[in-house]
Amino acid sequence: MRSKTCDLSELDILKDNMTIMCGGFGGVGSPPSVIEWILDSGIKNITLICNDAGFPWIGPGKLVTEKRVSTLIASHIGSNPEAGKQMHRGELNVQFYPQGTLAEKIRAGGMGLGGILVDVGLGTSVEEGKEKAVVLGKEYMIEPALTADLSIVACKQADLYGNLLYDQSARNTNPLVAQAGDLTIAEAAEIVQIGELDPEQIVTQGVFVDHVIKSKGVDWKWVWELKREG
Template sequence: MKTIPVSEAVAMIPDGADLMIGGFLGVGTPERIVNELVRQEKHNLCVIANDTAKPGVGIGKLISAKLVRKVIASHIGLNSETQQQMLAGELSVELVPQGTLAERIRAGGFGLGGVLTPTGVGTMAEDGRRKVDVDGKVFLLETPLRADFALVHAFLADYLGNLSYALTARNFNPLMAMAAVNVIAGAENIVPVGLIAPDHVVTPAPLVDYLVANV
């Protein structure tokens, strides 16, 4: 794990990259990293996230700057700009039930071939999905999700890269840190090694490739 400036971290992300971005309506989203994505105008991005927040908040900044080509998320209802770009054909949106989204990311991180879920059976959500009969009950086969980069936010990080999250800001961050080729973490506080109790570490250091320096 290497501690680097946010500008250097974002410079490693190419245009067209698939990004997992933690957060729930902006809570737990690595704002400094998102701001730098906008500043460097990284474009044609595919964003995998719970939502697109609101205009001017978290992932909403990427939407407002029109840097995203595709969103895979559980809802976009609070971001009118996401909706407008989708209706105008400027942005592709794949809506996935929230629990299914979490499980698809988990499957990607754990090396599973997919997950079986009854959610969406008999609705438009089953369009294009394989169906599997298990003891007379129909399930949808949902495929794993992985990304080139996971951008996560922690409350505490140490200089090895161990991460601890605060309350609901934990949300999708730990799952995403398992499911990407490269993990870039931001943290509110970076502390010496040993100050985070071992049983408080949620994302262990070997999963984190780069820690954004607090400068």
Template sequence: MKQSMSKKRINKVGSLDEGFSRISDGCSLMFGGFGGVGNPPTIINGILQKGIKDLTLIGNDAGFPTIGIGQVVSQGRAKKMIVSHIGSNPVAGQLMIDGKMEVEFCPQGTLAERIRAGGVGLGGILTDIGIDSMIEEGKQKIKINDQNYLVETALTADVSIVYAKKADTFGNLVYETSARNNNPLVAMAGRYTIVEAEQIVETGALDPEAIITPGVYVDIVVQSEGIDWKWAWE
């Protein structure tokens, strides 16, 4: 006689406090988004409210002074940033000039590939971007087929924070238009990945063809408290 076997579905939905148990002073924090759009607002507000500091922030940019990750930077909570640019946040520039925050600049495409490499377990990438410029300072060079390349190390972080339009209870993710920027790569490269989702549905409710990030990369999903995107057009 056959015995029926029930499969217990994994539920990764949790509270913001559970997620914050992994974010502490001095940790490295990788964030998705571009210019604030796609940054997880509820998680960032929590970082500000809890007074978490001395962070190493890894992401595309420094946001704007009062928008997205830029708020963390503007309040002096970051000791270092690894970014493609900080030009949209003059406070970040001043902190760098004053020696209060270290900034490691990385070309945008190279930065994305370094994060992707970290997410898939590679040690780094080879690129000719930055050859014979200040970018190559202190970096190893390799010649392949008479072409010089820089060795750019892979990037990972203690915690990745991600913003998604929809998540199911297993952590499969769907993003909305440009808010997808960098979030799929960031989700892969964190040793612990926290997802803030606008909408959380049961596993199986998402169209499999629409899922961008598989839930295997996600550790916890928290409900977003909402955000008004009107600022982007003002």
């Protein structure tokens, strides 16, 4: 069985104007090495799909702070003041969804569905321009599914085939995101041989993962220095 492990320097898949979906919640469960790789690549005009904007110095928030993102699809941005500033200046297009709706839109994309039915926002400005459907006498808005050119996730363990285990709350949106990308990169704290993971504990199956890279971790001293300065 072919190993999916590689070094990020071997991949030539990044380009301007691509859609990137990132796992994580407030930076927890986001892949730090992959995000740094994207930053170093210099690509811009990214459409970024993630639960939130992270923090200016943590998680996908770095991409926003460096102004690499033109459109952000998220449930909130309150933890990243830079995202709010760019939005109010008209530099960043932000599309908000309730957290559950956003997660379901991503799940639907990973399952190959066209969309989901929601009733949150009916009777408000949210329904403007939305297609609707009536099911069992009840009206719903149709929310299209979300997919991405590239999904990036972080995990505690991965085997060579790309089966993934997550670390407690870092599991959050990662399993959904891993399934919704045309390509998926998993950043693993530990990579093990095929057969070492308990099949009953595997959360994301390797069929959804294209590349596995070893995480370099986060330089937390650098992070906290930035926090003190900010």
